[in-house]
Amino acid sequence: MSKGTLFDKVWEAHSVGTLPSGQTQLFIGLHLIHEVTSPQAFAMLRERGLNVPYPQRTVATVDHIVPTENQARPFADTLAEEMIRALENNCKEHGIRFYNVGSGRQGIVHVIAPEQGLTLPGTTIACGDSHTSTHGAFGAIAFGIGTSQVRDVLASQTLAMNKLKVRRVEVNGDLRPGVYAKDVVLHIIRKLGVKGGVGYAYEYAGTTFEKMSMEERMTVCNMSIEGGARCGYINPDTTTYDYIQGREFAPKGEDWKKAVAWWNSIRSDADAEYDDVVVFDAAEISPTVTWGITPGQGIGIDESVPTPDSLPEGDRSIAEEAYKYMQLSPGTPIKGTKVDVCFIGSCTNGRISDLREAAKFAQGHKVANGVKAFVVPGSEEVKQQAEAEGLDKVFLEAGFEWRNAGCSMCLAMNPDKLQGDQISASSSNRNFKGRQGSSSGRTLLMSPAMVVAAAVNGSVADVRELM
Numbered sequence: 371m372s373k374g375t376l377f378d379k380v381w382e383a384h385s386v387g388t389l390p391s392g393q394t395q396l397f398i399g400l401h402l403i404h405e406v407t408s409p410q411a412f413a414m415l416r417e418r419g420l421n422v423p424y425p426q427r428t429v430a431t432v433d434h435i436v437p438t439e440n441q442a443r444p445f446a447d448t449l450a451e452e453m454i455r456a457l458e459n460n461c462k463e464h465g466i467r468f469y470n471v472g473s474g475r476q477g478i479v480h481v482i483a484p485e486q487g488l489t490l491p492g493t494t495i496a497c498g499d500s501h502t503s504t505h506g507a508f509g510a511i512a513f514g515i516g517t518s519q520v521r522d523v524l525a526s527q528t529l530a531m532n533k534l535k536v537r538r539v540e541v542n543g544d545l546r547p548g549v550y551a552k553d554v555v556l557h558i559i560r561k562l563g564v565k566g567g568v569g570y571a572y573e574y575a576g577t578t579f580e581k582m583s584m585e586e587r588m589t590v591c592n593m594s595i596e597g598g599a600r601c602g603y604i605n606p607d608t609t610t611y612d613y614i615q616g617r618e619f620a621p622k623g624e625d626w627k628k629a630v631a632w633w634n635s636i637r638s639d640a641d642a643e644y645d646d647v648v649v650f651d652a653a654e655i656s657p658t659v660t661w662g663i664t665p666g667q668g669i670g671i672d673e674s675v676p677t678p679d680s681l682p683e684g685d686r687s688i689a690e691e692a693y694k695y696m697q698l699s700p701g702t703p704i705k706g707t708k709v710d711v712c713f714i715g716s717c718t719n720g721r722i723s724d725l726r727e728a729a730k731f732a733q734g735h736k737v738a739n740g741v742k743a744f745v746v747p748g749s750e751e752v753k754q755q756a757e758a759e760g761l762d763k764v765f766l767e768a769g770f771e772w773r774n775a776g777c778s779m780c781l782a783m784n785p786d787k788l789q790g791d792q793i794s795a796s797s798s799n800r801n802f803k804g805r806q807g808s809s810s811g812r813t814l815l816m817s818p819a820m821v822v823a824a825a826v827n828g829s830v831a832d833v834r835e836l837m
Contacts, residue, residue, distance in 0.1 A: 372643055374638065375638045377571045384397040418525075434777045484507075492632060510603065513601055550589075552589055555589065556815065605638055663801060667688075673704065713778065713795070725761050780806075793813075
């Protein structure tokens with residue numbers, strides 16, 4: 371059992387008690403909601419005659435169903451319009467802060483909470499979205515939850531949970547040019563497996579993460595769930611504090627000094643005990659692309675689609691399924707694979723630093739004929755900042771479409787969808803069958819810079835060749 375880790379300290383600080391089931395009743399400091407998983411939860415409250423006793427601890431936005439082109443109301447999709455109206459009404463009824471389209475603060479829930487200073491170290495955070503692990507980048511313990519649990523948090527501000535084991539995932543050294551946080555996390559998932567983290571919280575540590583910006587750390591923690599971990603976090607440090615300070619909901623004045631002292635105290639102890647430790651060398655990580663139907667089926671840009679006999683026996687069945695669905699032959703180089711759509715965005719890679727880096731490679735190039743390429747900022751604030759810096763013009767001149775904020779093609783619960791068996795180069799987080807809106811659509815995950823390289827070449831390419 372782990373001891374002295376940030377996870378242990380935050381868990382203990384938020385433990386209300388132990389339930390007869392043996393689970394912990396855990397206090398939730400911040401509850402984030404959106405339009406997809408909340409309507410049923412609010413309906414359950416009404417059925418039971420319950421209110422939301424702590425509305426100040428819940429914050430709402432709309433992201434999954436929002437169209438990224440025409441956002442005029444009512445939305446063309448009647449179901450999407452119903453869902454946003456339900457959220458508007460529920461927030462008004464219960465006095466919940468809501469960042470609606472046009473507020474200047476709307477966006478993907480895991481983008482807006484950090485940029486508003488709502489995400490803070492040492493807190494517990496829950497949201498009806500699996501990628502809530504993103505917020506662990508700040509030293510928070512953040513979980514994705516189901517609709518019935520959304521109801522529980524709304525009604526009681528607590529969750530019944532089993533405590534997790536803690537695995538220290540250490541990466542040391544400098545990343546080579548063209549290698550990004552997205553490549554690091556894809557490499558980790560490739561090595562540990564999509565089920566390797568089941569029952570664990572991942573503590574990311576080592577010199578590689580220490581040198582990362584907060585936005586890079588968010589990318590890594592975001593995909594913890596793709597490796598099976600319920601949450602992932604990084605100990606807070608001066609990089610964390612510099613990012614938070616001055617944001618709207620960050621502590622101010624004397625409260626700031628007290629908060630930093632508390633945040634430093636909950637860092638994992640030097641002699642903390644872990645349930646498991648794994649170590650990686652940053653120099654061994656190359657630009658990574660998924661070839662299959664799970665985020666664990668990734669390879670370096672210079673590698674070929676693995677052959678069945680090169681895989682562990684337990685991985686061969688899913689590999690055979692992936693070969694057929696992806697229409698890729700074992701032993702084929704991933705580089706040069708034709709792409710139809712190139713998507714930059716999502717809660718994984720839709721922040722301002724992602725767009726800045728992608729724009730560097732788009733500058734002076736043109737999207738290949740026959741390729742649909744588009745950029746979707748993660749929030750209205752990101753969009754405004756990018757436009758102030760002229761990034762939108764760089765993308766437009768290169769042949770990309772420039773959109774409004776939303777989840778977009780990451781999960782395609784909106785008009786942004788693949789058609790037929792189109793293949794997508796995507797900066798999002800999942801490459802499951804049908805994930806991007808078509809039952810036969812195919813997704814290759816990669817960094818935003820690699821998406822630009824694919825768009826320019828019309829096929830999977832090595833971004834280092836554009837440097």
